[in-house]
Amino acid sequence: MQVLTENILTTTIRQRPADSYKGTYGRVTLIGGNRNFGGAIIMASAAAVYAGAGLVTTITDASNQSSLHARLPEAMFADIQDFTQTRTLIRHADVVVLGPGLGTDTAALTTLKQAFQAITPEQHVILDGSAITLVAEQHLPLPQAHIIFTPHQMEWQRLSGLKIAAQTPAANKQAAATIGGIVVVKSHRTQIYTPTNAYENPLGTPAQATGGMGDTLAGMIGGFVAQFADSSAAVCAAVYSHSAIAELLAQQQYVVLPSQIITELPHFMKVHEHKDV
Numbered sequence: 001m002q003v004l005t006e007n008i009l010t011t012t013i014r015q016r017p018a019d020s021y022k023g024t025y026g027r028v029t030l031i032g033g034n035r036n037f038g039g040a041i042i043m044a045s046a047a048a049v050y051a052g053a054g055l056v057t058t059i060t061d062a063s064n065q066s067s068l069h070a071r072l073p074e075a076m077f078a079d080i081q082d083f084t085q086t087r088t089l090i091r092h093a094d095v096v097v098l099g100p101g102l103g104t105d106t107a108a109l110t111t112l113k114q115a116f117q118a119i120t121p122e123q124h125v126i127l128d129g130s131a132i133t134l135v136a137e138q139h140l141p142l143p144q145a146h147i148i149f150t151p152h153q154m155e156w157q158r159l160s161g162l163k164i165a166a167q168t169p170a171a172n173k174q175a176a177a178t179i180g181g182i183v184v185v186k187s188h189r190t191q192i193y194t195p196t197n198a199y200e201n202p203l204g205t206p207a208q209a210t211g212g213m214g215d216t217l218a219g220m221i222g223g224f225v226a227q228f229a230d231s232s233a234a235v236c237a238a239v240y241s242h243s244a245i246a247e248l249l250a251q252q253q254y255v256v257l258p259s260q261i262i263t264e265l266p267h268f269m270k271v272h273e274h275k276d277v
Protein backbone atom coordinates (compact mmCIF):
# COMPACT_ATOMS: atom_id res chain seq x y z
CA MET A 1 0.00 0.00 0.00
CA GLN A 2 1.54 3.26 -1.15
CA VAL A 3 1.00 6.23 1.17
CA LEU A 4 0.00 9.36 -0.75
CA THR A 5 2.09 12.51 -0.36
CA GLU A 6 1.68 16.13 -1.44
CA ASN A 7 3.55 15.09 -4.58
CA ILE A 8 0.28 13.74 -6.01
CA LEU A 9 -1.02 17.32 -6.20
CA THR A 10 1.83 18.93 -8.16
CA THR A 11 2.12 15.96 -10.52
CA THR A 12 -1.63 16.00 -11.25
CA ILE A 13 -2.98 19.56 -11.02
CA ARG A 14 -1.67 21.21 -14.18
CA GLN A 15 -1.38 24.88 -14.98
CA ARG A 16 -4.17 25.84 -17.37
CA PRO A 17 -3.01 26.36 -20.96
CA ALA A 18 -3.76 29.87 -22.26
CA ASP A 19 -5.28 28.48 -25.45
CA SER A 20 -8.27 26.74 -23.86
CA TYR A 21 -12.00 27.15 -23.23
CA LYS A 22 -14.64 25.50 -21.06
CA GLY A 23 -14.75 22.43 -23.33
CA THR A 24 -11.08 21.79 -22.53
CA TYR A 25 -11.95 21.11 -18.89
CA GLY A 26 -14.65 18.52 -19.34
CA ARG A 27 -18.42 18.13 -19.16
CA VAL A 28 -19.66 16.61 -15.92
CA THR A 29 -23.24 15.42 -15.53
CA LEU A 30 -24.40 14.62 -12.00
CA ILE A 31 -27.52 12.59 -11.24
CA GLY A 32 -29.10 12.38 -7.80
CA GLY A 33 -30.98 14.35 -5.18
CA ASN A 34 -34.52 13.19 -4.52
CA ARG A 35 -37.03 15.43 -2.73
CA ASN A 36 -35.34 14.76 0.62
CA PHE A 37 -31.68 14.70 -0.33
CA GLY A 38 -31.37 17.72 -2.63
CA GLY A 39 -28.44 19.01 -0.61
CA ALA A 40 -26.34 15.97 -1.52
CA ILE A 41 -26.45 16.58 -5.28
CA ILE A 42 -26.05 20.34 -4.82
CA MET A 43 -22.86 19.80 -2.80
CA ALA A 44 -21.55 17.29 -5.34
CA SER A 45 -22.33 19.68 -8.20
CA ALA A 46 -20.70 22.62 -6.44
CA ALA A 47 -17.61 20.53 -5.76
CA ALA A 48 -17.33 19.68 -9.48
CA VAL A 49 -17.69 23.36 -10.48
CA TYR A 50 -15.22 24.60 -7.87
CA ALA A 51 -12.74 21.86 -8.82
CA GLY A 52 -12.71 23.40 -12.30
CA ALA A 53 -14.98 21.22 -14.47
CA GLY A 54 -15.74 23.19 -17.64
CA LEU A 55 -19.47 22.49 -17.84
CA VAL A 56 -21.66 21.01 -15.14
CA THR A 57 -25.22 19.75 -15.51
CA THR A 58 -27.28 18.54 -12.56
CA ILE A 59 -30.11 16.09 -13.14
CA THR A 60 -32.25 16.08 -10.03
CA ASP A 61 -35.79 16.19 -8.66
CA ALA A 62 -37.63 19.26 -9.95
CA SER A 63 -38.20 20.42 -6.36
CA ASN A 64 -34.43 21.10 -6.10
CA GLN A 65 -34.17 23.39 -9.11
CA SER A 66 -34.44 26.77 -7.39
CA SER A 67 -32.17 25.85 -4.50
CA LEU A 68 -29.60 24.54 -6.98
CA HIS A 69 -29.67 27.77 -8.98
CA ALA A 70 -29.70 29.98 -5.90
CA ARG A 71 -26.63 28.21 -4.61
CA LEU A 72 -24.85 27.38 -7.86
CA PRO A 73 -25.89 29.41 -10.92
CA GLU A 74 -22.95 27.89 -12.85
CA ALA A 75 -24.76 24.54 -13.06
CA MET A 76 -27.40 23.69 -15.64
CA PHE A 77 -30.50 21.81 -14.49
CA ALA A 78 -32.54 18.94 -15.92
CA ASP A 79 -35.55 17.13 -14.45
CA ILE A 80 -34.70 13.62 -13.27
CA GLN A 81 -38.05 12.33 -14.54
CA ASP A 82 -37.29 13.32 -18.13
CA PHE A 83 -35.48 10.21 -19.36
CA THR A 84 -35.12 11.43 -22.94
CA GLN A 85 -33.25 14.52 -21.80
CA THR A 86 -31.26 12.48 -19.27
CA ARG A 87 -30.12 10.12 -22.02
CA THR A 88 -28.98 13.05 -24.20
CA LEU A 89 -27.16 14.74 -21.32
CA ILE A 90 -25.36 11.53 -20.40
CA ARG A 91 -24.33 10.97 -24.02
CA HIS A 92 -22.75 14.45 -24.11
CA ALA A 93 -20.84 14.05 -20.85
CA ASP A 94 -17.20 13.12 -20.32
CA VAL A 95 -17.86 12.23 -16.69
CA VAL A 96 -21.08 11.08 -14.99
CA VAL A 97 -21.50 11.22 -11.21
CA LEU A 98 -24.36 8.99 -10.14
CA GLY A 99 -25.92 8.57 -6.74
CA PRO A 100 -25.49 11.39 -4.20
CA GLY A 101 -28.89 11.71 -2.55
CA LEU A 102 -30.55 9.57 -5.23
CA GLY A 103 -32.39 7.42 -2.68
CA THR A 104 -33.17 3.74 -3.07
CA ASP A 105 -36.89 3.66 -3.94
CA THR A 106 -38.43 2.38 -7.17
CA ALA A 107 -38.07 5.73 -8.94
CA ALA A 108 -34.35 5.85 -8.04
CA LEU A 109 -33.87 2.32 -9.34
CA THR A 110 -35.56 3.21 -12.64
CA THR A 111 -33.37 6.31 -13.01
CA LEU A 112 -30.23 4.29 -12.34
CA LYS A 113 -31.14 1.59 -14.87
CA GLN A 114 -31.94 4.23 -17.52
CA ALA A 115 -28.65 5.98 -16.83
CA PHE A 116 -26.70 2.72 -17.13
CA GLN A 117 -28.29 2.11 -20.55
CA ALA A 118 -27.14 5.51 -21.82
CA ILE A 119 -23.53 5.28 -20.59
CA THR A 120 -20.86 4.56 -23.22
CA PRO A 121 -17.51 2.75 -22.77
CA GLU A 122 -15.20 5.78 -23.04
CA GLN A 123 -16.97 7.63 -20.22
CA HIS A 124 -15.83 7.94 -16.61
CA VAL A 125 -18.62 7.11 -14.17
CA ILE A 126 -18.45 7.82 -10.44
CA LEU A 127 -20.87 5.66 -8.47
CA ASP A 128 -21.54 7.02 -4.99
CA GLY A 129 -23.99 6.68 -2.11
CA SER A 130 -27.41 5.35 -3.11
CA ALA A 131 -26.15 4.19 -6.53
CA ILE A 132 -23.75 1.78 -4.79
CA THR A 133 -26.46 0.54 -2.44
CA LEU A 134 -28.83 -0.08 -5.37
CA VAL A 135 -26.18 -1.85 -7.48
CA ALA A 136 -25.38 -4.10 -4.51
CA GLU A 137 -28.91 -4.84 -3.36
CA GLN A 138 -30.46 -5.24 -6.81
CA HIS A 139 -27.43 -7.08 -8.30
CA LEU A 140 -27.46 -4.64 -11.21
CA PRO A 141 -25.12 -5.39 -14.10
CA LEU A 142 -22.67 -2.51 -14.50
CA PRO A 143 -22.32 -0.61 -17.76
CA GLN A 144 -19.11 -0.87 -19.76
CA ALA A 145 -17.23 2.28 -18.77
CA HIS A 146 -14.37 3.51 -16.57
CA ILE A 147 -16.11 3.11 -13.24
CA ILE A 148 -14.99 4.69 -9.98
CA PHE A 149 -16.79 3.53 -6.82
CA THR A 150 -16.71 5.75 -3.72
CA PRO A 151 -18.27 3.64 -0.94
CA HIS A 152 -18.07 4.31 2.79
CA GLN A 153 -17.44 1.18 4.81
CA MET A 154 -21.09 0.12 5.02
CA GLU A 155 -21.63 0.69 1.29
CA TRP A 156 -18.44 -1.29 0.66
CA GLN A 157 -19.84 -4.09 2.83
CA ARG A 158 -22.99 -4.11 0.67
CA LEU A 159 -21.01 -4.06 -2.59
CA SER A 160 -18.17 -6.43 -1.74
CA GLY A 161 -19.86 -8.69 0.80
CA LEU A 162 -16.97 -8.00 3.21
CA LYS A 163 -18.12 -7.18 6.74
CA ILE A 164 -16.50 -3.97 8.04
CA ALA A 165 -14.25 -5.94 10.42
CA ALA A 166 -13.07 -8.07 7.49
CA GLN A 167 -12.16 -5.09 5.29
CA THR A 168 -8.41 -5.58 5.44
CA PRO A 169 -6.17 -4.22 2.66
CA ALA A 170 -5.66 -7.72 1.25
CA ALA A 171 -9.38 -8.54 1.23
CA ASN A 172 -10.26 -5.11 -0.17
CA LYS A 173 -7.69 -5.47 -2.93
CA GLN A 174 -9.07 -8.84 -3.98
CA ALA A 175 -12.69 -7.63 -3.90
CA ALA A 176 -11.83 -4.47 -5.84
CA ALA A 177 -10.08 -6.53 -8.52
CA THR A 178 -13.14 -8.78 -8.85
CA ILE A 179 -15.54 -5.84 -9.11
CA GLY A 180 -13.25 -3.92 -11.47
CA GLY A 181 -12.56 -0.23 -11.95
CA ILE A 182 -11.23 2.07 -9.23
CA VAL A 183 -12.54 1.69 -5.68
CA VAL A 184 -12.22 4.40 -3.02
CA VAL A 185 -12.96 2.80 0.35
CA LYS A 186 -13.75 5.81 2.55
CA SER A 187 -13.01 5.82 6.27
CA HIS A 188 -10.90 7.91 8.62
CA ARG A 189 -7.97 6.61 6.55
CA THR A 190 -9.34 6.22 3.04
CA GLN A 191 -7.85 3.61 0.71
CA ILE A 192 -7.84 3.71 -3.09
CA TYR A 193 -7.61 0.55 -5.19
CA THR A 194 -6.78 0.95 -8.87
CA PRO A 195 -6.28 -1.96 -11.32
CA THR A 196 -2.51 -1.71 -10.74
CA ASN A 197 -1.95 -0.24 -7.30
CA ALA A 198 -3.27 0.48 -3.81
CA TYR A 199 -2.91 3.81 -2.01
CA GLU A 200 -3.61 5.08 1.49
CA ASN A 201 -4.56 8.66 2.22
CA PRO A 202 -2.60 9.70 5.34
CA LEU A 203 -4.73 12.81 5.90
CA GLY A 204 -8.21 13.45 7.28
CA THR A 205 -9.76 14.60 10.53
CA PRO A 206 -12.81 13.75 12.65
CA ALA A 207 -13.88 17.36 11.98
CA GLN A 208 -14.92 15.89 8.60
CA ALA A 209 -17.46 13.50 10.13
CA THR A 210 -20.54 15.38 8.98
CA GLY A 211 -23.28 14.65 6.38
CA GLY A 212 -22.43 15.68 2.83
CA MET A 213 -18.68 15.18 3.19
CA GLY A 214 -18.73 12.16 0.85
CA ASP A 215 -21.14 13.81 -1.60
CA THR A 216 -18.59 16.62 -1.85
CA LEU A 217 -15.75 14.17 -2.48
CA ALA A 218 -17.74 12.47 -5.28
CA GLY A 219 -18.18 15.83 -7.04
CA MET A 220 -14.51 16.72 -6.56
CA ILE A 221 -13.46 13.40 -8.09
CA GLY A 222 -15.79 14.16 -11.01
CA GLY A 223 -14.15 17.56 -11.52
CA PHE A 224 -10.60 16.21 -11.26
CA VAL A 225 -11.23 13.25 -13.60
CA ALA A 226 -12.83 15.62 -16.13
CA GLN A 227 -9.65 17.71 -16.30
CA PHE A 228 -6.66 15.51 -15.63
CA ALA A 229 -5.73 12.75 -18.09
CA ASP A 230 -4.50 10.10 -15.64
CA SER A 231 -7.73 9.11 -13.92
CA SER A 232 -6.09 7.08 -11.11
CA ALA A 233 -3.89 10.08 -10.25
CA ALA A 234 -6.92 12.38 -10.50
CA VAL A 235 -8.84 10.25 -7.97
CA CYS A 236 -5.85 10.15 -5.59
CA ALA A 237 -5.34 13.93 -5.90
CA ALA A 238 -9.02 14.61 -5.21
CA VAL A 239 -9.05 12.38 -2.11
CA TYR A 240 -5.83 13.96 -0.83
CA SER A 241 -7.04 17.54 -1.48
CA HIS A 242 -10.40 16.92 0.25
CA SER A 243 -8.65 15.82 3.46
CA ALA A 244 -5.79 18.34 3.22
CA ILE A 245 -8.25 21.26 3.02
CA ALA A 246 -10.23 19.79 5.93
CA GLU A 247 -7.06 19.54 8.03
CA LEU A 248 -6.16 23.15 7.24
CA LEU A 249 -9.61 24.38 8.28
CA ALA A 250 -9.68 22.10 11.33
CA GLN A 251 -6.69 23.93 12.80
CA GLN A 252 -9.17 26.68 13.68
CA GLN A 253 -12.53 24.87 13.63
CA TYR A 254 -14.18 22.11 15.67
CA VAL A 255 -16.12 20.89 12.63
CA VAL A 256 -15.44 21.49 8.93
CA LEU A 257 -18.47 21.85 6.67
CA PRO A 258 -18.51 20.32 3.18
CA SER A 259 -19.39 23.71 1.67
CA GLN A 260 -16.32 25.26 3.30
CA ILE A 261 -14.11 22.66 1.62
CA ILE A 262 -15.78 23.54 -1.69
CA THR A 263 -15.20 27.27 -1.20
CA GLU A 264 -11.51 26.71 -0.38
CA LEU A 265 -10.86 24.39 -3.33
CA PRO A 266 -9.94 26.87 -6.12
CA HIS A 267 -7.35 28.57 -3.87
CA PHE A 268 -5.94 25.24 -2.71
CA MET A 269 -5.60 24.01 -6.30
CA LYS A 270 -3.84 27.23 -7.32
CA VAL A 271 -1.29 26.85 -4.53
CA HIS A 272 -0.61 23.23 -5.52
CA GLU A 273 -0.74 23.38 -9.33
CA HIS A 274 2.22 22.15 -11.35
CA LYS A 275 4.57 25.06 -12.03
CA ASP A 276 6.37 25.06 -15.41
CA VAL A 277 9.85 26.42 -14.78
Ligand SMILES: NC(=O)C1=CN([C@@H]2O[C@H](COP(=O)(O)OP(=O)(O)OC[C@H]3O[C@@H](n4cnc5c(N)ncnc54)[C@H](O)[C@@H]3O)[C@@H](O)[C@H]2O)[C@@H](O)CC1
Pocket residue numbers: 036037038039040041099100101102103129130131133152153154155164186187211212213214215
Ligand atom coordinates in the same frame (compact mmCIF):
# COMPACT_ATOMS: atom_id res chain seq x y z
N1 LIG B 1 -27.76 16.73 2.82
C1 LIG B 1 -28.10 15.62 2.17
O1 LIG B 1 -28.94 15.63 1.26
C2 LIG B 1 -27.42 14.35 2.53
C3 LIG B 1 -27.74 13.21 1.79
N2 LIG B 1 -27.09 12.03 1.98
C4 LIG B 1 -27.44 10.92 1.05
O2 LIG B 1 -28.16 9.97 1.78
C5 LIG B 1 -28.10 8.72 1.12
C6 LIG B 1 -27.83 7.63 2.14
O3 LIG B 1 -26.47 7.70 2.58
P1 LIG B 1 -26.01 7.39 4.08
O4 LIG B 1 -24.54 7.15 4.02
O5 LIG B 1 -26.49 8.45 4.99
O6 LIG B 1 -26.83 6.08 4.49
P2 LIG B 1 -26.47 4.51 4.41
O7 LIG B 1 -27.63 3.80 4.98
O8 LIG B 1 -26.06 4.10 3.06
O9 LIG B 1 -25.21 4.34 5.35
C7 LIG B 1 -25.23 4.71 6.68
C8 LIG B 1 -25.15 3.47 7.57
O10 LIG B 1 -23.84 2.92 7.45
C9 LIG B 1 -23.23 2.82 8.72
N3 LIG B 1 -21.77 3.00 8.60
C10 LIG B 1 -20.83 2.14 9.01
N4 LIG B 1 -19.61 2.59 8.74
C11 LIG B 1 -19.74 3.77 8.15
C12 LIG B 1 -18.83 4.72 7.66
N5 LIG B 1 -17.50 4.56 7.71
N6 LIG B 1 -19.32 5.84 7.10
C13 LIG B 1 -20.62 6.05 7.01
N7 LIG B 1 -21.57 5.18 7.46
C14 LIG B 1 -21.12 4.04 8.04
C15 LIG B 1 -23.94 3.88 9.55
O11 LIG B 1 -23.88 3.57 10.92
C16 LIG B 1 -25.36 3.79 9.03
O12 LIG B 1 -26.05 2.70 9.63
C17 LIG B 1 -27.00 8.83 0.05
O13 LIG B 1 -27.59 8.98 -1.23
C18 LIG B 1 -26.29 10.11 0.45
O14 LIG B 1 -25.72 10.72 -0.68
C19 LIG B 1 -26.03 11.90 2.98
O15 LIG B 1 -24.85 12.15 2.28
C20 LIG B 1 -26.18 12.89 4.13
C21 LIG B 1 -26.41 14.31 3.63
Ligand SMILES: Nc1ncnc2c1ncn2[C@@H]1O[C@H](COP(=O)(O)OP(=O)(O)O)[C@@H](O)[C@H]1O
Pocket residue numbers: 129151152186187188189190203204205206207208209210211212213214215216217
Ligand atom coordinates in the same frame (compact mmCIF):
# COMPACT_ATOMS: atom_id res chain seq x y z
N1 LIG C 1 -13.08 10.60 11.39
C1 LIG C 1 -12.79 10.91 10.11
N2 LIG C 1 -11.52 11.14 9.72
C2 LIG C 1 -11.22 11.43 8.43
N3 LIG C 1 -12.14 11.49 7.44
C3 LIG C 1 -13.42 11.26 7.76
C4 LIG C 1 -13.83 10.95 9.08
N4 LIG C 1 -15.17 10.76 9.09
C5 LIG C 1 -15.59 10.93 7.82
N5 LIG C 1 -14.55 11.22 7.00
C6 LIG C 1 -14.59 11.44 5.55
O1 LIG C 1 -15.84 12.03 5.20
C7 LIG C 1 -16.41 11.40 4.08
C8 LIG C 1 -17.73 10.72 4.47
O2 LIG C 1 -18.34 10.14 3.35
P1 LIG C 1 -19.84 9.62 3.40
O3 LIG C 1 -20.04 8.77 4.59
O4 LIG C 1 -20.15 9.06 2.06
O5 LIG C 1 -20.61 11.02 3.62
P2 LIG C 1 -22.01 11.55 3.04
O6 LIG C 1 -22.67 10.44 2.30
O7 LIG C 1 -22.78 12.01 4.24
O8 LIG C 1 -21.68 12.69 2.14
C9 LIG C 1 -15.36 10.42 3.55
O9 LIG C 1 -14.53 11.05 2.59
C10 LIG C 1 -14.56 10.09 4.82
O10 LIG C 1 -13.23 9.70 4.54
Ligand SMILES: [Mg+2]
Pocket residue numbers: 128129152214215
Ligand atom coordinates in the same frame (compact mmCIF):
# COMPACT_ATOMS: atom_id res chain seq x y z
MG1 LIG D 1 -21.98 9.07 1.01
